[in-house]
Structure formats: structure tokens, C-alpha cells
Amino acid sequence: MPRTDWTPHRRDDGELLGWIHPEGEAWVAIDVLGRAVSGPTEWLDAEAALEDHGIAWLADPWMLEGEAERPLRVRIVEVTPDGEGRSFVDCGRRRARCACAVSPAARGAARTSAGGG
Structure with missing residues (x-):
């Protein structure tokens, strides 16, 4: 992640929202953790999916x-x-930071406290 055929998509302020990559004749939106946020779709719909996902x-x-x-x-x-x-995370200690690698296989193990993710 990202691959050579992935195109970065950024907000107006330059912040990376994710990437768009080809899949057959269509395009797929990928978030910054490498998760698909759209299925195969039109380019503008892939951009909209990343904008909506934020x-x-x-x-x-x-x-x-x-x-x-x-x-x-x-x-x-x-x-x-x-x-x-890799995603770097704050492990809850007020002044401590830890670097925890979140590999593509382990991304499902990181989830929001509310159960999403």
C-alpha cells in the first residue's frame, strides 16, 4: 500500500483521504488504512466515497x-x-507514545471502541 497504479486523493487543504485504483473498467476508493470504501464504480463516485468517508x-x-x-x-x-x-498509536499513557505496526492482516484487529473500524 499504495501501489503504483493507485492515485492519491486529497482534501482541498492537501490532507490525504486515500487512494483510487483501477479495477477492470471501474475504480475503487481505498482509505488511509488500506480498506475499500467503495466497490467498483465511476471515478467521480470513488472520489465522493472518499470525501464522504473523510x-x-x-x-x-x-x-x-x-x-x-x-x-x-x-x-x-x-x-x-x-x-x-503502519499506523502509530497513542497507547493511553498521557506522555507516552508507542509505535504499533498494524499490518494488512491485522487491520481487522484494530476497531473503534464503538465496535466499528
């Missing part, structure tokens, strides 16, 4: 499973598209 959901509390004995309540503080899908 990035505000990244500020929600998340539960990270598999990094400790119990799930950790975390907040994502940075997401970097470095080819390995």
Missing part, C-alpha cells in the same frame, strides 16, 4: 487487539503509507 473517524478511540495480554484502548496519532500499512 478522516475524522481516525480521531475516535480504537481497541487494538493482539499487542498485549488484553485489548488496548488507543488513539491513532499518525498514519503513514509506507508500504507496510
Whole structure:
């Protein structure tokens, strides 16, 4: 993530919302964690899906499973598209930050406290 045929899609202020990539004759919108936010669709619909999805959901509390004995309540503080899908999260200690790699296979283990994600 991202691949050479993925096109970044940004807000007006330059903030990355995700990518759009070809799938057959259609296009698919992908969020900053590498999850599809649309099925195969027209280009403008893929852009609209990313605009609607936004990035505000990244500020929600998340539960990270598999990094400790119990799930950790975390907040994502940075997401970097470095080819390995790493997300850096604040592990709840007021002044501490920890770097937890969220691999593509483990992305399902990180979910919002409300159960989404």
C-alpha cells in the first residue's frame, strides 16, 4: 500500500483521504488504512466515497487487539503509507507514545471502541 497504479486523493487543504485504483473498467476508493470504501464504480463516485468517508473517524478511540495480554484502548496519532500499512498509536499513557505496526492482516484487529473500524 499504495501501489503504483493507485492515485492519491486529497482534501482541498492537501490532507490525504486515500487512494483510487483501477479495477477492470471501474475504480475503487481505498482509505488511509488500506480498506475499500467503495466497490467498483465511476471515478467521480470513488472520489465522493472518499470525501464522504473523510478522516475524522481516525480521531475516535480504537481497541487494538493482539499487542498485549488484553485489548488496548488507543488513539491513532499518525498514519503513514509506507508500504507496510503502519499506523502509530497513542497507547493511553498521557506522555507516552508507542509505535504499533498494524499490518494488512491485522487491520481487522484494530476497531473503534464503538465496535466499528
